[in-house]
Amino acid sequence: xxxxxxxxxxxxxxxxxxxxxxxxxxxxxxxxxxxxxxxxxxxxxxxxxxxxxxxxxxxxxxxxxxxxxxxxxxxxxxxxxxxxxxxxxxxxxxxxxxxxxxxxxxxxxxxxxxxxxxxxxxxxxxxxxxxxxxxxxxxxxxxxxxxxxxxxxxxxxxxxxxxxxxxxxxxxxxxxxxxxxxxxxxxxxxxxxxxxx
Numbered sequence: 184x185x186x187x188x189x190x191x192x193x194x195x196x197x198x199x200x201x202x203x204x205x206x207x208x209x210x211x212x213x214x215x216x217x218x219x220x221x222x223x224x225x226x227x228x229x230x231x232x233x234x235x236x237x238x239x240x241x242x243x244x245x246x247x248x249x250x251x252x253x254x255x256x257x258x259x260x261x262x263x264x265x266x267x268x269x270x271x272x273x274x275x276x277x278x279x280x281x282x283x284x285x286x287x288x289x290x291x292x293x294x295x296x297x298x299x300x301x302x303x304x305x306x307x308x309x310x311x312x313x314x315x316x317x318x319x320x321x322x323x324x325x326x327x328x329x330x331x332x333x334x335x336x337x338x339x340x341x342x343x344x345x346x347x348x349x350x351x352x353x354x355x356x357x358x359x360x361x362x363x364x365x366x367x368x369x370x371x372x373x374x375x376x377x378x379x380x
Contacts, residue, residue: 184280184281184282184283184311184313185275185280185281185282185283186283186286186287186288186300186302187282187283187284187285187286188285188286188287188288189284189285190284190285191268191269191272191284192265192266192268192269193265193268193269194263194264194265195264195265195268196264197264198264198267199261199262199263199264199267200230200259200260200261201220201230201259201260201261201262201267202230202233202247202259203247203248203258203259205259205260206256206258206259216274217256218256219270220256220260220262221256221257221260223270226262226263226266226267226270227260227261227262227266227267228260228261228262229256229257229259229260229261230247230257230258230259230260230261231246231247231248231251231257231258231259232244232245232246232247232259233245233247246258247259283302283304285304285305286302286303286304287302287303287304288300288301288302288303288320288325288326289301289302289303289308289325290325290329291316291325291326291329291330292329293330294312296314297312297313297314298312298313298314298315298316299311299312300312300313300316322335322340323335
């Protein structure tokens, strides 16, 4: 069973870039995934590297791959989370996984070797028993807080702000861009439909 409190398609902050490190993972899962990204130019734009820009205006470009002529598809991609996550959810094999959208994990407890999950759907809360739980809840993880006492660490926490702009043409490249600021970084990838963050 897979539970997600969201109902797809849904947007999410950060993660618009699929760097060159993602493509080998996709190749292992299913090489056709990369072909789909390369073909769907409305939702995915090829990315060829990363640009680091400093406040003084200087920058450096670091390519994902130096031998671009050998590539059949871009070494990375950029996509809005609403599009990429919806694409990935569409890859779930429903004969293998019961995917429940709009079902939120609100509590978890151990009973012997069994995990008992309390799941909220609408106004109803129901329980699911399972020997194994794999969590990907992020920094507000019910499972991490319950089982390990993990909480947000202010000294090691970074928040993000994202905005989309139309009509951005000057300096547009197919590189991800990280703008180095005083004590923080601003992640700035160009996006499909010629919009930038």
